[in-house]
Amino acid sequence: MNTANCLIAGVGGQGTVLAARILGAAAMAAGLDVRGSETIGMAQRGGSVTSHVRMGRDIASPLIPRGRADVILAFEPGEAARVRDYLAPGGTFLVCDRPLAPAVKGGYDGAAAARWLKARCGARVVSGEDVIRHCGARSLNIALIGAAAAAGAFPFGTDELLAALAERVNAKFLAMNIAALNYGASLFRQF
Amino acid sequence: MARKLLMGNEAIAEGAIRAGVAVATGYPGTPSSEILEAIARRRPDGVYAEWSANEKAALEVAAGAAIAGARALVTMKQVGLNVASDPLMSLNYVGVKGGMVVVVADDPGPISSQTEQDTRRFGQFAKFAVFDPSTPEEAYAMVADAFDLSEEIGRPVLFRPTTRVCHSYASVELLPDLPRRAPEGFIKDDGRWVIFPRLAYRNKIEIEKTLRRLGRELVCHSGVSHFDAAPRTDADGGSRDGDDAPAVKGIAAGGVSWCYVREALAVVRERLGARRARGEGEGGGVPPVRLLKVGTVPFAERLGVEFLDGLDEALVVEELDPVIEDSLIRLCGLRGLKAKIRGKATGDGILAGENTVEALVDAICNFLGGGSADVVGATADADHSGEAGKTDDEAPALPVRPPVLCAGCPHRGAFFAVKEAAKAASGKKAVFSGDIGCYTLGNALPLDMVDTCLCMGAGLTQAQGLGRAEPDATHFAFIGDSTFFHSGVTGLVNAVWNGADVAVVILDNGTTAMTGGQPHPGMARTLMGEPARRVSIYEVCKGVGVQDIQRVNVFDHAAAKEAAMRAAAARGVRVIIYEGPCVNIVPKGDALAVASDACRACGLCVRKLGCPALSEGADGKAAIDGILCTGCGLCRSVCPFDAIGAGEAVEGGAR
Numbered sequence: 128m129n130t131a132n133c134l135i136a137g138v139g140g141q142g143t144v145l146a147a148r149i150l151g152a153a154a155m156a157a158g159l160d161v162r163g164s165e166t167i168g169m170a171q172r173g174g175s176v177t178s179h180v181r182m183g184r185d186i187a188s189p190l191i192p193r194g195r196a197d198v199i200l201a202f203e204p205g206e207a208a209r210v211r212d213y214l215a216p217g218g219t220f221l222v223c224d225r226p227l228a229p230a231v232k233g234g235y236d237g238a239a240a241a242r243w244l245k246a247r248c249g250a251r252v253v254s255g256e257d258v259i260r261h262c263g264a265r266s267l268n269i270a271l272i273g274a275a276a277a278a279g280a281f282p283f284g285t286d287e288l289l290a291a292l293a294e295r296v297n298a299k300f301l302a303m304n305i306a307a308l309n310y311g312a313s314l315f316r317q318f
Numbered sequence: 319m320a321r322k323l324l325m326g327n328e329a330i331a332e333g334a335i336r337a338g339v340a341v342a343t344g345y346p347g348t349p350s351s352e353i354l355e356a357i358a359r360r361r362p363d364g365v366y367a368e369w370s371a372n373e374k375a376a377l378e379v380a381a382g383a384a385i386a387g388a389r390a391l392v393t394m395k396q397v398g399l400n401v402a403s404d405p406l407m408s409l410n411y412v413g414v415k416g417g418m419v420v421v422v423a424d425d426p427g428p429i430s431s432q433t434e435q436d437t438r439r440f441g442q443f444a445k446f447a448v449f450d451p452s453t454p455e456e457a458y459a460m461v462a463d464a465f466d467l468s469e470e471i472g473r474p475v476l477f478r479p480t481t482r483v484c485h486s487y488a489s490v491e492l493l494p495d496l497p498r499r500a501p502e503g504f505i506k507d508d509g510r511w512v513i514f515p516r517l518a519y520r521n522k523i524e525i526e527k528t529l530r531r532l533g534r535e536l537v538c539h540s541g542v543s544h545f546d547a548a549p550r551t552d553a554d555g556g557s558r559d560g561d562d563a564p565a566v567k568g569i570a571a572g573g574v575s576w577c578y579v580r581e582a583l584a585v586v587r588e589r590l591g592a593r594r595a596r597g598e599g600e601g602g603g604v605p606p607v608r609l610l611k612v613g614t615v616p617f618a619e620r621l622g623v624e625f626l627d628g629l630d631e632a633l634v635v636e637e638l639d640p641v642i643e644d645s646l647i648r649l650c651g652l653r654g655l656k657a658k659i660r661g662k663a664t665g666d667g668i669l670a671g672e673n674t675v676e677a678l679v680d681a682i683c684n685f686l687g688g689g690s691a692d693v694v695g696a697t698a699d700a701d702h703s704g705e706a707g708k709t710d711d712e713a714p715a716l717p718v719r720p721p722v723l724c725a726g727c728p729h730r731g732a733f734f735a736v737k738e739a740a741k742a743a744s745g746k747k748a749v750f751s752g753d754i755g756c757y758t759l760g761n762a763l764p765l766d767m768v769d770t771c772l773c774m775g776a777g778l779t780q781a782q783g784l785g786r787a788e789p790d791a792t793h794f795a796f797i798g799d800s801t802f803f804h805s806g807v808t809g810l811v812n813a814v815w816n817g818a819d820v821a822v823v824i825l826d827n828g829t830t831a832m833t834g835g836q837p838h839p840g841m842a843r844t845l846m847g848e849p850a851r852r853v854s855i856y857e858v859c860k861g862v863g864v865q866d867i868q869r870v871n872v873f874d875h876a877a878a879k880e881a882a883m884r885a886a887a888a889r890g891v892r893v894i895i896y897e898g899p900c901v902n903i904v905p906k907g908d909a910l911a912v913a914s915d916a917c918r919a920c921g922l923c924v925r926k927l928g929c930p931a932l933s934e935g936a937d938g939k940a941a942i943d944g945i946l947c948t949g950c951g952l953c954r955s956v957c958p959f960d961a962i963g964a965g966e967a968v969e970g971g972a973r
Contacts (some may be wrong), residue, residue, distance in 0.1 A: 148487075151323045155489050161323055162453075164486040167348065167430075167834075171932050174721040187580035189453075189486030192675040192932065205717035227943075228933040229717040240714040247712075265947045 130183035131159075131282040132191040133275075135268075136210045137202030138227050139166075139176050142268035145295065146200065147178035149272065150281065152291035154182035157283035157315075163191040175206055180283050198280040200271045201250075203227050204240040211248050219280040220248055221271050225255025251318045258310070266307035273311025278318075321567035324490045326483040330393075330421060331356035331456035332490075333461030335365065335935045338498040339391045340416070341383035342367040343376035345804065346833035347395030348430035349422035349484035355836070356394055357537045358845045362952065364498065370844045372804040373398035373776075377405045377420065384414035384474070385511055388463055393421040397773065400947040401805070407444050410473055410520045412513050412791035416501055417465035418474040420446075423484050426637040426672045430481075430774060432754075436479040437639035438615045445525050447532055448476040448615040449539075452576040454488040456539055460613070462496060463538045469526050480575040482672070504692055517655065532616050539613030542625045545583050546606045567686060568625055568657070568825050571635040572642050575673045576611050579635050579812070582678035586686070589679075589696040598695065605686065612642050626657045633685045634661035637673055660685065723759050725931035726907070726948025728827050728872045728898030733760045733767040734952065735875070735896075736794060736823060739882030746943055747791040748886070749784050753777035753806075755798035756832045756900075757825050764928045768796065775805025782809070782818040792886055794821045799855060800830035807858060813891045814863040821885040822864075822893045824855055825872075827900040835903055859893045866892035873898050875955040907949035911965025923953040923962070 133150055135143045144165050151161040159182045166176035179191045193212050198219045201207030207222040214220050222244055226237020244250035252272075258270045271291070274286055275281060289305065296304050324332060331353045334342065342365065344354045370376035373394040394402060399422045400620045406420065422440075425431040441448035449464045451457035455480055458717045544565065571579045610625040610632075626632060626649060634643040643661035650657055662664040668683065680697050687694035723730050740748040752758055752768030753776065761768035770780055781795035799807045802824055813820055830836040837843050839853040841945065859867050863898035866888055868881045881894050909931075919938035923929075931946035932953055941954075944965055954962040 139721070140724075148323065151487065151489075155321065155323055159489075161489045162486065163488075164482060165325075167485050173719065173724065175719050188577045188675050189482055189488070189574070190675065192581065192585065192679075205714075205719075208714050209716050212784050222499065222936075228930075229719045235715055235717045243712070259945075 130181050131184050131198075132196045132215070133180040133182070133198040133200065133281070134182065134191055134196040134210055134213050135178040135200045135202070136206040137176055138206060141176075141202045142265065143176050143178045143202065144186050146268040146272055147180045149269075149288070149291045149295050150180045150182070151278050153281070153283045153287040154180075156287040156290050160186060161182055162186040162189050173199040175209060175240060177210060198255050198275050200268075200275060202267055202271065204237040204244065205235055207244055207250065208240045211244060216249060219275055219278050220244070220250040221253060221274055222250045223255045223258070223267055223271065225259075251315075253314055258307075261310050262307040263303060266304060268310035269304045270314070273308035274315040275311075276308070277312035277315035320492050321489050322492055323487055324454055324458070325352060325487040326451075326454040326457055326485060327352035328356040329458040329488075329490055329935045330461055330477070330479065331360070332492065333458040334391045334419070334465075335360060335362050336458075336493060336495050337417075337462040337465045338389050338496055339365060340388035340501060341365075341380055342391040342393070343370045343374045343379045344393035344421075345370055345376050345401075346800075346830050346836040347398050347423070348833055349425055349479075349481040350393045350395045350398075350421060351833045351836065352484070353421060354845060355834075358847070361846070367845055369380060369838065371839055373402035374405060377402040377409070380418060380420075381405060381409050381414065381474075383501075384416045384418035385412075386416070386504040388416040388527055389414060390414075390418045391421065392418070394423070395431065396422055396424045396437055397432055398422070398705055399433075399437060399440060401774065403440075403887060406474070408513055410445055410525060411518045412511060413472045413521065414468065414474055415472070417468035418460065419464045419477050420474050421477045421479070424478055424480045427639060433869050434638055436641065437476060438641045439639045441476045441478070441615060442641070445529060446472070446474065446476045447529070447536065448478050450478050450572050450613055450615065451483055451539070452573050452611075452613070453483065454486060455490045456613070456828065457483055457492070457879060458490050460539060467536075467538075471532075471634065473525070473528070480573055483511050486574075486631055490852060527712065532614075533619055535618055536614050536616060537618045539611070540617045540621055541611050542621055543609045543611070544606055545609050563605065564628055565606045565608040565903040566628070567605050568610060568629045568632040569635060569682070569685075570610035570612060570625065570632055570642055570646060572612035573637065574674055575635045575637055578673050578675050578678050579609070579682075581675045582682050584736055585675065585679050586682055586693070586961045590692060591693060593692065607686065616645070619649060622646055623653055623655070625635070626650060626653075629657040631658045631660060631685070633666060633681070634659060635667065635678065635681075636661075637668070637671075640667065643667070652929050667716075673963070720762060721759055722762060722928065722930055723756065723765075724901050725929050725943075725946040726901040726950040727756070728896065728950075729757045729760060729825050730765065730927060730929065731872045731875060731878055731898070731950065731952050732823065732825055732896040733757075733765045733796075734956075735872075735878035735882045736886075737765065737767055738879050739886045740792065740794070740884060743792065743886045747788075749781070749782065749791055749793050751777035751781040751793065751795040753795075753797045753801050754832075755801050755825075757798055760796070762928060764925055773838055774801055775809055776804050778809035778820070778822060779812060781820045782813055782816070785819045786962070789819065793819065794823055794885075796823045796825060798831070799828065799840050800836075802855060803839045803853065807862070810859065810864065810891075810893075818891055819889055820891055821888070822891065823885075824893060824895045826855055826895050826897045828897075829900045829903050831900045831902065835900065855895055859895070861903060866890065868893070869895045869897060871898060872896040873950060875952060901948050909942060909944040909947035909965045910949050910951065910954060910962050911942055911944070913961050913963060916959050916961035917957050918961070920958065922958065923956055926956055927953060929953060
């Protein structure tokens with residue numbers, strides 16, 4: 128199956144849906160078919176959410192089967208751990224280390240989860256605090272896309288990605304998002 | 319034509335616009351809500367769209383348009399069909415002139431619903447043709463077919479996507495609009511539009527005849543095909559023994575399960591190829607598979623016969639009810655076909671929840687294997703072990719993340735106020751009836767303020783029954799603003815007339831929040847963005863005869879509690895309307911922060927409120943997440959040490 132699969136995982140409100148739409152638009156600009164699926168509804172209220180993005184030809188299922196994600200973008204370390212078995216052998220796994228504490232009692236050690244994923248699953252860990260400092264609080268999704276794009280993880284190039292961003296993002300925030308994309312790319316070069 | 323990335327619900331909307339829909343109505347409900355929103359966003363000429371007060375109203379408005387000859391669309395979720403079933407059942411007997419498509423989105427899982435009911439089954443019971451798309455692009459094309467069929471048979475048709483069609487998206491090739499016809503208007507015909515027993519008798523016969531005809535003819539997006547499960551490798555030159563043997567096994571599927579079956583078959587083939595490349599396969603004995611894709615209920619019998627004829631066994635893959643399975647079993651009996659049908663009845667299908675490619679790979683290997691180690695062996699070749707699968711021993715514990723009320727949600731303050739008031743009425747038992755909406759999440763600890771939840775509007779009436787059975791307790795009933803208009807008013811009338819003893823707490827956050835913020839009758843605008851005369855909840859309560867009504871700003875925490883105390887002490891029907899906008903429809907306020915020197919680490923704020931922005935730091939002191947906090951101040955009101963105050967403004971970014 129000649130399909131590029133990207134799984135995006137996070138907590139409701141972190142911008143997984145927008146990230147998926149941007150990837151989808153970029154893949155279409157590159158002439159590929161796109162199929163995917165989102166979490167919408169009750170789970171959006173602070174629950175775990177995933178977006179599946181599949182790019183290629185003759186894609187059957189809207190969901191990526193386990194073990195077949197070429198790229199995982201995880202916006203939160205606990206959510207990264209939750210979806211780790213979607214990663215294909217040799218896949219690109221980007222994890223933001225900034226934990227969001229669950230609203231129910233009992234926190235969890237996000238830093239330890241990120242370290243474990245780095246050691247065991249080859250995850251590349253991105254500092255969430257650095258992203259917030261450089262790009263603002265709402266640009267994590269775009270920064271991770273920038274990092275994965277710089278890693279050559281997507282079946283489209285920078286031009287398609289920039290066009291998709293312009294198409295899907297409020298013009299007011301476009302410059303900020305392009306900056307986030309570039310910051311993400313610079314992160315990848317440091318891995 | 320253009321290609322567009324469309325969510326399934328957007329594809330249904332585009333398909334309806336293309337097919338010349340003139341009137342579109344609905345009530346929001348996951349996973350159906352985005353269909354009408356997409357129509358309203360496009361604002362095509364000559365299309366009227368509205369959020370109706372509930373599904374029954376929506377269906378009746380559409381029915382009126384359709385009997386005047388307009389093409390009409392209604393959207394709802396599966397449980398919404400229960401509300402709309404009264405007009406729907408009768409409308410089938412009366413019929414329509416303009417095409418009418420009733421979109422009912424099912425929710426296998428269920429992911430965001432109370433039930434796992436199957437609208438295909440409802441369609442069989444109510445005697446409708448049902449369209450069952452498997453992808454957004456199929457849904458897009460199918461809508462026009464559904465309108466055409468509705469006009470041809472003169473009755474509404476059901477259109478049943480599931481969550482994974484509604485909320486999946488795909489690149490869709492857009493087709494040119496179809497020619498529009500202006501509705502000819504209502505033509506008086508008492509023998510047609512006025513339902514009487516005699517008309518019902520006559521039309522019942524017509525309905526049965528139509529369904530029999532469709533059972534012979536309807537083939538929309540259905541078909542029989544073949545899949546060769548045996549991998550062809552260079553090693554065996556692309557041919558092997560038994561290649562020309564006819565298929566003796568078949569797989570039938572509909573809806574998104576059809577997509578999973580295709581993907582799972584491809585995985586099986588890939589794994590078999592890998593085994594053979596490693597020299598592990600037996601090199602033959604894998605039968606080709608016959609496939610049946612079902613896109614409608616009923617579907618043309620000849621497709622079923624073509625599929626089953628000569629098969630030993632057929633596996634049926636579908637979610638919710640065994641509708642395709644039962645139709646194939648029936649066909650075997652009717653036509654004397656010998657195929658054994660495997661599915662839910664034989665323990666080969668899921669009884670609840672969704673199908674997955676992963677589970678189907680195993681199921682299909684076992685089904686096709688039938689003694690062939692080659693196929694069954696492919697099950698064990700799970701390729702999802704990657705790096706991660708092998709090292710699960712020391713895997714980090716995963717955070718538990720049930721959905722919760724947002725940080726700054728006005729409902730939290732309302733629940734907390736009533737909780738404190740009920741506690742203050744020492745010794746008296748209180749029961750908190752809940753309802754459908756975001757506020758059902760008030761059930762979660764630590765608030766623990768939703769003791770019942772049944773269906774839209776039921777909390778208010780259940781509380782009255784609880785009061786009849788247990789008059790010594792205090793009965794609170796929480797209901798949201800949109801739910802109040804949907805089906806709460808009737809219950810309130812019932813309470814007033816029958817002299818119930820119930821404290822009704824209306825949570826007015828100014829939107830239909832759970833489904834994404836749709837307008838409702840209490841708001842000053844409609845779906846199309848037109849200014850509207852808002853219906854006042856206060857005036858409605860007053861109008862139906864409630865004497866004791868309190869309207870309170872829920873963010874005024876002292877006043878909110880004071881109102882709850884009064885209601886707890888009173889008898890009869892009393893109403894509190896807690897007003898405060900949903901955090902998702904107003905600009906975010908400045909975050910608060912904890913003054914570390916003042917905080918005594920008592921944990922009260924974290925323990926009592928369950929706000930996602932609040933957590934206990936490593937030192938046991940409270941910490942506020944500056945990104946999540948909206949500055950509602952509820953935590954400030956509970957802090958005994960005055961340790962919570964204005965924080966630093968946090969930079970916002972793009973959403």
